[in-house]
Amino acid sequence: MKMLLTSAGIKNASIHKALVDMLGKPIAECNALCITTASYALSKGPALAWSFITGQESETPMTELGWKSVGVLELTALPSIDKESWVSWVRETDVLLVNGGDTLYLAYWMRQSGLADLLPSLGLVYVGLSAGSLVMAPNIAERFVTWKSPTGGDEMLGLVDFEMFPHLGYPTFPENTMAHAEDWAADLQVSGYAMDDETAIKVIDGAVDVVSEGDWKLFTP
Template identity: 55%
Template sequence: MKLLLTAAGISNASIHRALVDLLGKPVSEASALFVPTAIYAIPNGSNIIRGVITGSLGDPFCDLGWKSLGLLELTALPSIKRELWVPMLQETDALLVGGGDCQYLCYWMKRSGLTDLLPTLLNKIVYVGLSAGSMIMTRYGTTYNNHTLPAESDKSLGLLDFALHPHLDHEWFPENSLANLEKLAATIPVPSYMIDDQTAMKVTDGTIEVISEGNWKLFTP
């Protein structure tokens, strides 16, 4: 299992080195697939997707100089023959899962069949999450909107036994002050990592390493 869970993308040299280490080769020699699905569930989603892909918004993610970059839209997969997209996924080096709404992303990860592939897939490729794309792999997720999804839809997949709270002390998210996140973490029965946009979590076969050029805190209930 190889995961790089970021708050904002590949925002500094330390996180970039961690990505290269997980890939086992330079980014310029690696292929990637970008999953934009979660972004559609937040305001102005289509323009945000364009910005993430082109690199005109946020930190580097899709625009790192990958050897090749494709899109994997989860909402389309149930209507496509599996033999058209599963081999493409199995042959990529990195799966880039964008941020947005955790509940919407989690629903379509399951509905598309991607969740069923993850146990085998994560032994072969690197999962790189951004914000919600990172959070859904842990025991905690959030939602932006009321969706036309089943009421019992999960907000995370719970594959990792900790919670992740990105964008610590970010000016765009005043509710993400350290004091507020500590109050939230106290209600969650697993350890919580609070990370700013210069921090990421590197997870290799269950070993957790914090990669940071910024601020972070581990809260244990």
């Protein structure tokens, strides 16, 4: 499985190159499906979903990169759709672009929809943004949780064996300093990456590489 786990999308040339290398062909020849389900658990969910889908969020570039086509895969709708139909959509796409928002809400609907079970068998590239990246970890810290799952717990999908602290040093997030990241890391049971918005983590068949033009730090338990 190929994953590009970003803090804030395709922010710089290094992350862009990593994406193209993983795709194996130009972006203009690739079909994308975007998932913005995580947005709806936030207070401005509809507006955030719209800006992501339409490529109007300049600080987190994802859908506006010049894809051959972009479709919307809404996870909350999938349980009411014939499974063979939506699975065919996913299998025929080159890349999934997964927006940020509430990570626990995203994990819940990935499981409820059936996408979580399908992901490991897909040959596409998965690109996460903030919550879209954190959902791949084994667990999520309480500080990143706002929505409470009806099933309880803090388990994510566990498709990588590390956790992430995104948006390190972001100017309007005073709780995202390196000191706060070190406090977060003190409770980790697995390795963790604190990463700013110029950083992404590339994972190909379990092999992990950091792609960055900014600041990041690896913490080990």
